[in-house]
Amino acid sequence: MRFSMQSVVDSLSSRAGVPFQVELPDGTRYATNGGEPAFTLAFRSDAALLATFARGHMGLLESYLDQSVDVEGDLEAAFAAGMASGFDTQATALTSVENGLHELRHSNKSAAQAKANARAHYGLGVPFYRLWLDDPLMMYTCGYWPEGTQTLEQAQQRKIDHVCRKLQLAPGERFVDIGCGFGGFLFRAWDTLGAIGTGINTTTEQVGWLRGEVERRGLTQQITVREADFREVDGPYDKLVSIGVLEHAGRDQLAEVIQAHADFLKPGGIGMLHFIGHVGTRDTELFIRKHVFPGGWIPGLADVIVEMERCGLEVIDIENLRRHYALTLDAWAQRFDEHWEAIHALDPQRFDERFRRLWRTYLVGCAAMFRSPAGYTHLYQIVFSKGNVTPTSYPMSRAHLDEC
Numbered sequence: 001m002r003f004s005m006q007s008v009v010d011s012l013s014s015r016a017g018v019p020f021q022v023e024l025p026d027g028t029r030y031a032t033n034g035g036e037p038a039f040t041l042a043f044r045s046d047a048a049l050l051a052t053f054a055r056g057h058m059g060l061l062e063s064y065l066d067q068s069v070d071v072e073g074d075l076e077a078a079f080a081a082g083m084a085s086g087f088d089t090q091a092t093a094l095t096s097v098e099n100g101l102h103e104l105r106h107s108n109k110s111a112a113q114a115k116a117n118a119r120a121h122y123g124l125g126v127p128f129y130r131l132w133l134d135d136p137l138m139m140y141t142c143g144y145w146p147e148g149t150q151t152l153e154q155a156q157q158r159k160i161d162h163v164c165r166k167l168q169l170a171p172g173e174r175f176v177d178i179g180c181g182f183g184g185f186l187f188r189a190w191d192t193l194g195a196i197g198t199g200i201n202t203t204t205e206q207v208g209w210l211r212g213e214v215e216r217r218g219l220t221q222q223i224t225v226r227e228a229d230f231r232e233v234d235g236p237y238d239k240l241v242s243i244g245v246l247e248h249a250g251r252d253q254l255a256e257v258i259q260a261h262a263d264f265l266k267p268g269g270i271g272m273l274h275f276i277g278h279v280g281t282r283d284t285e286l287f288i289r290k291h292v293f294p295g296g297w298i299p300g301l302a303d304v305i306v307e308m309e310r311c312g313l314e315v316i317d318i319e320n321l322r323r324h325y326a327l328t329l330d331a332w333a334q335r336f337d338e339h340w341e342a343i344h345a346l347d348p349q350r351f352d353e354r355f356r357r358l359w360r361t362y363l364v365g366c367a368a369m370f371r372s373p374a375g376y377t378h379l380y381q382i383v384f385s386k387g388n389v390t391p392t393s394y395p396m397s398r399a400h401l402d403e404c
């Protein structure tokens with residue numbers, strides 16, 4: 001075991017590019033060469049060691065959740081090393097089977113299951129999200145960090161303003177915000193532009209809070225909220241914004257959800273689709289699907305464009321905000337850590353140590369994923385029109401995207 005474990009550690013280290021060490025349940029340590037270890041993987045049980053060998057990164061991460069593995073030192077460096085070494089891509093046959101079974105159980109094909117999947121993540125309550133999202137918008141999607149951006153609040157405001165410029169959103173226009181979350185885009189679009197918004201959201205907890213907030217602000221004539229599946233179309237609208245929704249379409253519902261996006265728009269209307277997407281068609285990471293976003297599926301950019309074309313949508317502009325998402329996740333992870341005691345106090349049984357480890361894995365791990373030089377997961381914003389734009393219906397350059 002001593003020789004084989006050292007060989008495994010040396011092999012991973014040669015690809016990871018960072019020194020680390022592994023501690024076995026009996027206290028034996030195997031260190032890489034090249035300086036002070038950035039982190040230590042400490043196995044607390046033989047079962048955790050066996051799970052890692054049998055199930056790869058899934059076995060390791062789930063053992064970490066169960067506290068039979070600890071990560072001592074820099075957690076982000078551990079994720080970065082795992083990705084650089086390729087350890088996260090070495091899916092076992094068991095993992096592939098489990099991913100398929102997960103799809104059978106949690107597919108978003110039915111509106112009822114899609115709703116249950118959304119509530120499992122987004123229904124954790126406003127007090128929870130308020131503690132670590134930006135104030136007061138509570139935007140739970142990638143921010144926009146152009147040079148000079150200092151805070152998460154600035155990044156989220158600038159993201160909304162950036163999207164409004166892309167949409168050429170104007171006073172009095174009616175727009176739909178698909179998957180409106182806590183309503184940050186709806187409120188800012190009204191406050192800054194006087195645009196009239198309708199939010200579509202399937203998460204009961206968010207809808208209830210948002211309706212109360214709209215009423216509290218006296219904006220019931222300017223902002224409305226529908227509790228509905230993303231495929232339940234009303235309208236049509238002048239403009240459409242869809243931020244962080246397409247990942248929740250599910251593996252086999254991409255065509256259906258994009259068709260709904262098209263149906264929400266008037267002929268000639270402009271929309272903006274903001275989503276996490278892969279380069280190429282790939283399976284979505286099982287850990288995220290199983291523990292964070294049940295039913296979620298990350299589509300390939302090319303697959304999205306094909307479906308948009310099929311629905312009569314013209315792609316006007318595509319921007320990749322991958323690096324911006326890494327910075328957003330950094331800010332979320334820092335705030336989550338800083339406010340953990342307050343989060344735990346909200347509901348000690350729900351927000352327990354397993355929950356803390358899960359969400360740190362999710363936030364810190366995704367930041368490392370978006371930062372990875374070998375990564376194939378990106379954050380795209382696609383501006384599109386329903387039908388081809390004319391020379392006078394949309395700007396002929398990208399100059400309108402410059403910040404005012």
